Amino acid sequence: METTPGQHPGAATTRRDVRFESGGRQCAAWLYTPAEAGGPRPLVVMAHGLGAVREWRLDAFAERFAEQGWMVLVFDYRYLGASEGSPRQLLDIDDQLDDWRAALAFGRSLPGVDTDRIAVWGTSFGGGHALRIASEDHQLAAVVAQCPFTDGPASLFSRLRSSPLSMLWLIAAGVLDTVGSLFGAKPVLAPVVGVWWMPAYLVSPTTIAEASRLLPPGTRLSPRTSAAVTKMSSLGRELSKNVETGGDPFRPADTGVGRDTLWGVLKGPDGGADSANGVAARLALRLPLYRPGKDLPKITAPTLLCVCEDDRAAPADTTARLAAGQDHVQVGRYEGDHFDIYVGDLFEHAVRDQTAFLATQFGRSTR
Incomplete structure (x- = not known):
């Protein structure tokens, strides 16, 4: 069609x-x-x-x-x-x-x-x-x-070297999400990219900035995450100019993501390209087997x-x-x-x- x-x-x-x-x-x-x-x-x-x-x-x-x-x-x-x-x-x-x-x-x-x-x-x-x-x-x-x-094992070992503490948090989130899914709970979202203290799939001091270059110009960041980026220099450091942390706020629940997450809900220009820096944490338990x-x-x-x-x-x-x-x-x-x-x-x-x-x-x- x-x-x-x-x-x-x-x-x-x-x-x-x-x-x-x-x-x-x-x-x-x-x-x-x-x-x-x-x-x-x-x-x-x-x-x-x-x-x-x-x-x-x-x-x-x-x-x-x-x-x-x-x-x-x-x-x-x-x-x-x-x-x-x-x-x-x-x-x-x-x-x-x-x-x-x-x-x-x-x-x-x-x-x-x-x-x-x-x-x-x-x-x-x-x-x-x-x-x-x-x-x-x-x-x-x-x-x-x-x-x-x-x-999977090679990526897991590389990930452990990047930040073992973050990896432990990610595994814990994966277990919590898997158990919750058995009872119909909403997915526990883990950030795709993050810094050492976040339960993220990809972690380094520059990963957030590097990933932000892929976003289309005019992408807006959800108000809660925008505030976090403004207050925490480790999150906003070298963030691409494609991302707007100010401007007109929007309700994450009204986007294609359908919910808010501290890790970042993104709204693209012209009302399209809704996305989030987050996917269900249960994936972390399957990645080493793939x-x-x-x-x-x-x-x-x-x-x-x-x-x-x-x-x-x-x-x-x-x-x-x-x-x-x-x-x-x-x-x-x-x-x-x-x-x-x-x-x-x-x-x-x-x-x-x-x-x-x-x-x-x-x-x-x-x-």
């Missing part, structure tokens, strides 16, 4: 809002299509990482791919962003994998798509999902996984892994080790941390490499 057609700036491409069903809920997506009619075209299916939504710089990558004349489908997982699903901010690995399967089925049904030339592109936690999906879907022409979460990098040998499509040398969330050396000896896997290594690859010169480098890789694979595809 199509809604809100509109000309996307900067290229002969139309971006429109579409929806597809997954698990009885509607997933929201953007569909980029060339403005000029043509023959069957390649399709790139894209999704974000841990708790993130499309507006957090996925449009920047999608625009570059669309400029090549490819179709691009960028979707939000259930329970997040503009997609349906309750309780909000729930991140269930099996549900998200089902969302990927539903997105691919939807993409293959679209008119104008060359079903022999479909690629998956995932980043961070979504990069791990892309590998898991590609290991079971052997009709794919290519796979791109950016800063992929490949090995090892999608082990699926690399099962993938038959050419695969590009883009890793950052200083990545503490998805250690580059672990991903490179898992890829070693796999002839169908290329590893591109970049100087930077987990969030650096989304912006600036590193983004330009990575997106050029990804575009060249996909162009080669789409040209070679004979499936």
